[in-house]
Amino acid sequence: MTTKRVGGSTIVYSTPPVIVSAATVAGPKESEGQMAQWFDELVPDDMFGERTPEKAERRFMEDAIKIALGSARVLPEQVNMIFAGDLLNQIITSSFTAEGFGIPFVGLYGACSTMAQSLTMASAMVDGGYADLALAVTSSHYQTAERQFRYPIELNIMRKSTSQYTVTGAGAALVGRSGGKVKVTEATIGKVIDMGIKDPNQMGPAMAPAAADTIFAHLADTGRDPGYYDIILTGDLGRVGAEILRQLMAEKGVPLGDNYSDAGILMFEGVRGTGVGGSGCACSALITYGFILKRMCQNEISRALVVATGALMSPISWQQGESIPCIANAVVLET
């Protein structure tokens, strides 16, 4: 058997699968920013006409899947498996959504790193020959995340200056063997990194060391330097976390250049009341499957390293005085 690993924690797809289609569905605040032009569906009501934000989040995920399948003219029964995850306890958005489509389901939990985690697994299943078509899906919702991780929004708690704003939306990618311009060529699976930060209002700084670890591992495994990529995108470090990542990479001797961007910063540039940037599973999903993928299809980007970052903390571990374990998963997209 030909080895498909280049060493370390990076896997290489021997016959790189392609993104056959992808879809992004964005909430109202996400529709205010400059990125909105790249999204497939803009939803003016973050409740999506539902009674609870949990039900609303499902509608976002459902629509992302419907649009991705529809634009590829693929029926749910043609999809061999769906890799999905979200931020909610027991990833209930993903479970209920998968039920609705009747597709064999592999539930993932990688917090905001789920976009890269699910795309990595879906691509491995297609490249490995276990699936002809696999979906990679994720979502997040401002209200469901606030209720679960911080406070119900009805309490109107004052947000801190370092807070990030959870993105409301969903992204889906349909991965197959052919029929798409953008290939998934490699992936670097992250280790859990914990630098002792305990404040859930400091997610970007907590996640930056994980992003640095995965990017450094990826570059070491592949023998590349950051300039190989037209864009290196982190998931949701925000302005504070992105600056820390730059410092960490400079200290490691591989400084990031102008090709480095953060999805959390891009998402809410110029949008009021969003703190230091966006966060949540949908943050990297919307920017990757919207902005990056569409620009790749327009030949404006040919190589992208997407590094989705996740804070794996739980309210219970945090209440018990534990710090925030973080992870970053990277995927390489190439035309």
Add this chain to the structure above:
Amino acid sequence: MTTKRVGGSTIVYSTPPVIVSAATVAGPKESEGQMAQWFDELVPDDMFGERTPEKAERRFMEDAIKIALGSARVLPEQVNMIFAGDLLNQIITSSFTAEGFGIPFVGLYGACSTMAQSLTMASAMVDGGYADLALAVTSSHYQTAERQFRYPIELNIMRKSTSQYTVTGAGAALVGRSGGKVKVTEATIGKVIDMGIKDPNQMGPAMAPAAADTIFAHLADTGRDPGYYDIILTGDLGRVGAEILRQLMAEKGVPLGDNYSDAGILMFEGVRGTGVGGSGCACSALITYGFILKRMCQNEISRALVVATGALMSPISWQQGESIPCIANAVVLET
């Protein structure tokens, strides 16, 4: 490329990976039953000397990994990735444990189906050439599960006659290309099935239709009948759920014979105060990696179909009046 799928939702490993080593760590109640003879470590204190049950659960998982690696003489840095999941919100047991070993981490959420889900993915990564060695790990703990899903045990709520008892323990399997007697040959990934049951004291009945769906799909995909297997083991249906599964399979025209067992029933046979049987991620993990695997190594079993069942409900969805979505994932073990 040779297709590795036989159709439907069953994947076939082209060069079946092997279980290089496995380990089971069981709590005090689990040590009282007849299955205890098959477990590697019996822990008399369910708190494992820790201050919180959440920390205790981690110790169970850590020990399972240590024993599995130790008996294979493999160092953590030789393992390419770890697939792990548990019942706790944000699978915090798995995240913290993965951090301690420094192995690239893919977090899964399949509730009590995680044992088969993680083994399926670890096997795919080895067979697909993406990993030389991959770990599949899961755990559960009576106290952490009660606190999260029902009531803190301090409230001393009366248990119902249909209640199951969450298994305290952890199981780990190290999957590789060679060096083991038991092969992982196939896997059937389940769909989410929801029959409208809303009572969290009725988990077995809620999960039985999912088990029936996956077993039926597996048999249809492979063209086999239940008699092909020396043992068909469901994860944690308990006495009530197992009886419902028998009825459902008989109605589908493929009745299960004497080769059918349920891990939840086996786990606590003759152990007082355990309701209709065990449940939790560790239930199928302990019985599979203990009882089944060791009997396979002793040539007493040569073909096993392990169908790990999971209830994907969340306390919040349940409080919002939603029913319990369930799943069952199957893996085939052969010598």
